[in-house]
Amino acid sequence: MRRTRTACAAVPSIAANVSELTAATFALYFLPLAVIVLIYTLRRRRAESRYRQALVEAVEAGLTEPVSLHPVIDAAICVGSAGCVDACPEQALGIIGGKAQLISPAACIGHGACADACPVSAITLVFGSERRGVDIPMVNPDFETNIPGIFIAGELGGMGLIRKASEQGRQAIKSIARRPRSSAPLDVVIVGAGPAGLAAALGATELKLRYLVIDQEPDLGGAIFHFPRNKIAMTAPVDLPIIGRVEFSEVSKETLLAFWQDVVARTGLQISFGTRMDRLSQADGSFRIETNADVLHAGSVLLAIGRRGTPRKLEVPGEELSKVVYRLIDAEQYRGQRVLVVGGGDSAIEAALACAAEPGTTVTVAYRGEAFSRLKGKNRELIEAAGAAGRVDVRMKAETQRILPDAVELLVDGTPLTIGNDAVIVQAGGILPTTLLRDLGVTVETMYGTA
Ligand SMILES: Cc1cc2nc3c(=O)[nH]c(=O)nc-3n(C[C@H](O)[C@H](O)[C@H](O)COP(=O)(O)OP(=O)(O)OC[C@H]3O[C@@H](n4cnc5c(N)ncnc54)[C@H](O)[C@@H]3O)c2cc1C
Ligand code: SF4
Numbered sequence: 001m002r003r004t005r006t007a008c009a010a011v012p013s014i015a016a017n018v019s020e021l022t023a024a025t026f027a028l029y030f031l032p033l034a035v036i037v038l039i040y041t042l043r044r045r046r047a048e049s050r051y052r053q054a055l056v057e058a059v060e061a062g063l064t065e066p067v068s069l070h071p072v073i074d075a076a077i078c079v080g081s082a083g084c085v086d087a088c089p090e091q092a093l094g095i096i097g098g099k100a101q102l103i104s105p106a107a108c109i110g111h112g113a114c115a116d117a118c119p120v121s122a123i124t125l126v127f128g129s130e131r132r133g134v135d136i137p138m139v140n141p142d143f144e145t146n147i148p149g150i151f152i153a154g155e156l157g158g159m160g161l162i163r164k165a166s167e168q169g170r171q172a173i174k175s176i177a178r179r180p181r182s183s184a185p186l187d188v189v190i191v192g193a194g195p196a197g198l199a200a201a202l203g204a205t206e207l208k209l210r211y212l213v214i215d216q217e218p219d220l221g222g223a224i225f226h227f228p229r230n231k232i233a234m235t236a237p238v239d240l241p242i243i244g245r246v247e248f249s250e251v252s253k254e255t256l257l258a259f260w261q262d263v264v265a266r267t268g269l270q271i272s273f274g275t276r277m278d279r280l281s282q283a284d285g286s287f288r289i290e291t292n293a294d295v296l297h298a299g300s301v302l303l304a305i306g307r308r309g310t311p312r313k314l315e316v317p318g319e320e321l322s323k324v325v326y327r328l329i330d331a332e333q334y335r336g337q338r339v340l341v342v343g344g345g346d347s348a349i350e351a352a353l354a355c356a357a358e359p360g361t362t363v364t365v366a367y368r369g370e371a372f373s374r375l376k377g378k379n380r381e382l383i384e385a386a387g388a389a390g391r392v393d394v395r396m397k398a399e400t401q402r403i404l405p406d407a408v409e410l411l412v413d414g415t416p417l418t419i420g421n422d423a424v425i426v427q428a429g430g431i432l433p434t435t436l437l438r439d440l441g442v443t444v445e446t447m448y449g450t451a
Contacts (some may be wrong), residue, residue: 044095051094055103057377065132066102068158068307069110069125072449073100077122087117089234110160111234127158127447134158135434138443142175143168145442149287149299150280151176154196155223155306156433158447162195162224162235162256165304169196170241172302173203182299184286186210189296191277191289192304194222198260200302201269202241212298213269214291216276220260222306226327227253242267276310280440303437309430314342318403324424328354336360338420340408342400343427344372349379351425356391363391364419366398366410400424 058064071084071093080098093114094103100122102108115123128134136158143151153172154165176188188204190197193215204211219225224233230252237247243263248256264271272293279290280301289296311326313319327347331354341352344367356363365383372380386392395412402409408421437444 047094048096051096051101051103054091054094055096055101058104058106061376061380062374063104063106063376065129066105066108067110068134068155068160069112069127070105070108071102071112071114071123072126073102074122074124075099077120078118079120079122081119083117083119084114084123087113089113089232113234126449129449133446133448135432135437135444135446137437138445143172144175147282147440147442149179149282149301150440150442151300151302152304152442153200153302154192154194154304156303160307162233163238165194165196166199166238166240169199169201169302169304170203170239172196172304173200173207173209173241176300176302177203177207177209179300182286184297184299186212186296186298188300188302189214189277189287189289189298190302190304191215192222192306193217193220193271193273194224194304194306196304196306197222197302198263198269199238199240200304201271202243202263202267205267205269206241211270212296213271214275214277214289214296215271215273216292216310218273219257220264220271220273221257223308224253224256226308230254277305280436303433305433307432309432311426312428312431314400314426314428316400316402319426321403321405321424323405323422324403324426326426327351328425328427331355331358331361334358334361334423337362337422339363340400340419340421340424341365341427342424343367343429344369345374345427345429346376346379348425348427349375349383351427352392353379353382353386355425356386362393364393364395366395366400366412368397368399370396 078099080095080100082095084100085093085095090107090109092102092104092108093100112125115125127136137145137152137156139145139152139157143153145152151172153168157168159168181187187209188211190200190211190213193213197213198220201211201213217225227233232250232252233256234250235248237245239245276292277289278292281288287298287301289298289301328351334355335358339355339361341348341363348365352363352365355361383392383394387394395410397413399411400408401411403424406420407418408424410417410419434444
């Protein structure tokens with residue numbers, strides 16, 4: 001009886017202890033957990049709204065097609081881990097509705113870092129899309145096309161990236177060295193001084209080939225040269241002939257270019273800058289390479305020309321004047337000048353805005369179209385603001401008719417207009433090398449989103 005009374009008296013105190021314990025446990029464990037979950041959910045929501053916004057901007061700007069190799073995400077497999085999002089250095093991916101999605105397709109440069117980072121293998125890398133095919137020239141394992149003696153390395157063959165392009169350049173030149181020597185004065189002409197062409201040139205030097213590298217640009221680096229200032233390039237270690245293993249992982253554009261310039265200075269690579277290959281044909285068992293400067297003859301040709309193409313020209317009188325350029329190197333050089341920018345894409349608008357920011361520079365943009373239809377949202381806002389504030393004179397439906405030493409003649413909506421001018425920056429896109437390849441008889445396959 002006594003025992004029972006004692007037990008009964010203990011019940012409320014145990015209950016009180018349990019409830020105290022539960023409250024304490026809740027306060028200690030569940031509350032922080034709930035706060036963590038809340039913060040996580042809010043962060044995900046905020047991130048998702050950023051991703052949605054980026055996608056809307058890409059669609060509005062018409063930038064919905066990736067340039068070449070890009071990920072396709074299998075939504076049925078994707079668990080929304082965001083591993084790919086974190087791995088992508090170009091911020092091309094986002095999580096929408098719990099699944100990964102390419103939110104800035106045009107920013108994707110085909111690293112494949114996303115596919116490697118996916119924990120459930122939901123990502124496949126493919127070329128082209130259903131709507132937009134990508135032309136890929138076919139090469140054999142020696143990097144030779146169906147035309148014996150014509151080799152392709154680097155991004156032109158579909159595989160971009162600094163490391164892959166360098167590796168392919170190195171391997172392609174080895175294949176070229178195995179070919180029988182021709183009677184032509186050169187064993188090989190390497191077209192392009194980007195990572196593929198430069199690695200090939202080192203290989204050619206090591207293998208004692210008679211070679212020449214030509215590049216249409218005034219400097220080396222290929223696509224790297226065109227990276228935005230201080231852009232960090234992500235690249236894996238690469239083995240270069242003569243130089244050995246290069247252990248860059250994250251490196252600024254400037255450091256990478258300085259590295260290559262040092263390599264060229266140390267090894268004396270034979271490069272002719274400002275030399276554009278215009279035509280390529282076969283004659284007497286060798287190749288005839290017509291350039292803007294002269295005609296070269298070689299037993300083999302290595303095309304390491306990337307996929308940017310050759311800048312589109314205006315084909316108007318006066319275009320040969322030295323004040324006409326096809327890319328902006330440094331806006332500062334136009335300080336205090338009257339600049340005409342021709343074009344209506346992002347590069348043209350970014351060039352115009354950069355020049356307009358220089359003290360004393362007056363900028364006119366001449367664009368053939370009626371409206372800027374393919375601009376990033378940010379650039380559209382900035383150019384409209386600059387136009388409204390009178391910082392840039394924007395002329396739509398404007399054709400450049402003639403370039404004079406100190407003026408430019410335009411036809412604006414059918415009305416002639418002459419403006420004073422010190423410099424012309426033409427940003428009218430590029431002519432892709434596909435036509436050149438097809439004219440040569442190189443087999444080119446158009447890929448529509450296939451691996
Ligand atoms: C914005 C951006 C960011 C990138 N970031 C990275 C990154 O972080 N990491 C990475 O690994 N990769 C990156 N890449 C991809 C990388 O730059 C390219 O894959 C690589 O440069 C390809 O090398 P390539 O030698 O094949 O061609 P390119 O570098 O394109 O060089 C081709 C050269 O050929 C020349 N050429 C073309 N046609 C002719 C002609 N008719 N006559 C003479 N010369 C000609 C061109 O002027 C050019 O110099 C990026 C690309 C871009 C656009
Ligand atoms: S391929 Fe490279 S750039 Fe494209 S989404 Fe994947 S990680 Fe980003």
